[in-house]
Ligand SMILES: Nc1ncnc2c1ncn2[C@@H]1O[C@H](COP(=O)(O)OP(=O)(O)O)[C@@H](O)[C@H]1O
């Protein structure tokens with residue numbers, strides 16, 4: 001019997017400037033409307049959608065009536081600052097037609113490299129998704145200098161897919177997918193339907209962007225696909241103009257070029273948790289918490305913690321011990337040692353009262369935890 005494939009649970013949709021402008025010098029509202037309609041349809045199917053949108057610089061140029069500017073960073077930042085507000089307003093009104101709220105996250109490479117900022121971005125993203133709000137992400141071009149930039153939204157969207165623990169990344173562009181040569185330069189170029197593994201030969205097929213608006217061309221899309229595919233996320237490069245492309249792809253239709261995930265995201269994450277971060281401290285938990293973790297796969301709440309050992313920062317790896325001292329597992333702690341000391345044994349509802357703030361009710365989330373076999 002053929003196995004029925006379930007649809008994705010969390011999809012990152014990256015829309016390049018080429019899609020949003022249809023390679024003209026202005027944003028195309030009709031195109032954006034159709035894309036918003038499809039993303040709303042996904043939400044109604046119960047799929048979490050995160051939109052990673054380019055187009056701020058193009059929108060800024062259009063809004064200021066195509067000013068003659070230099071190619072300096074400051075002038076590009078000026079365009080991004082003006083254009084980003086146009087872009088987000090555009091998306092906001094389009095999603096409102098489907099009774100959906102949006103939340104804007106402007107990120108830089110520095111936000112993704114610094115662990116504290118990374119965790120904060122992750123929490124914001126989770127909170128938006130939990131409330132059914134569509135996160136809309138772009139690079140914070142108005143403040144990002146060369147040193148702190150990701151630099152292109154293909155790579156940014158792959159990092160966001162990892163941050164959000166998405167299971168699918170759609171890179172939508174002006175071409176039907178990855179071809180064996182740049183189709184703008186070679187009319188005989190053939191579409192490649194599936195790439196199980198990105199090797200040098202595949203990278204050699206990718207050219208840069210031949211439009212003046214896009215950043216990076218196919219090369220940055222392959223960099224993004226490499227990051228996400230290896231992290232256990234399915235990636236597809238396809239044409240944003242293809243009718244119903246987002247809904248089709250999210251439901252496993254064969255469109256564009258597919259880069260199938262190399263293992264499940266959770267599996268990869270658990271491997272990384274086991275092999276990666278060093279242990280900085282320990283939490284001793286009571287019998288009820290031990291049962292919740294080991295029997296019903298729950299997260300660890302403050303209430304189940306009886307003792308804190310060692311010094312650790314928010315996001316550090318801690319060992320989980322039971323009251324007889326046996327190791328139950330390990331996980332990333334969402335509060336630092338000082339905070340855990342104050343909230344251990346408390347009901348989650350009282351965390352804010354004691355600390356004056358909170359990072360959520362969970363101290364170690366089950367997705368950030370590996371248990372002893
Ligand atoms: N092997 C290839 N297959 C498809 N497109 C390619 C290839 N090599 C280079 N390209 C170019 O990449 C462009 C898409 O990238 P880009 O202009 O950065 O768009 P976006 O704004 O969607 O990110 C295409 O228009 C195409 O000219």
Ligand SMILES: N[C@@H](CCC(=O)OP(=O)(O)O)C(=O)O
Nearest residue numbers: 017054055056057152153215
């Ligand atoms: N952050 C920039 C887009 C950068 C970028 O990667 O562009 P693109 O290659 O069109 O996805 C902007 O909003 O204009």
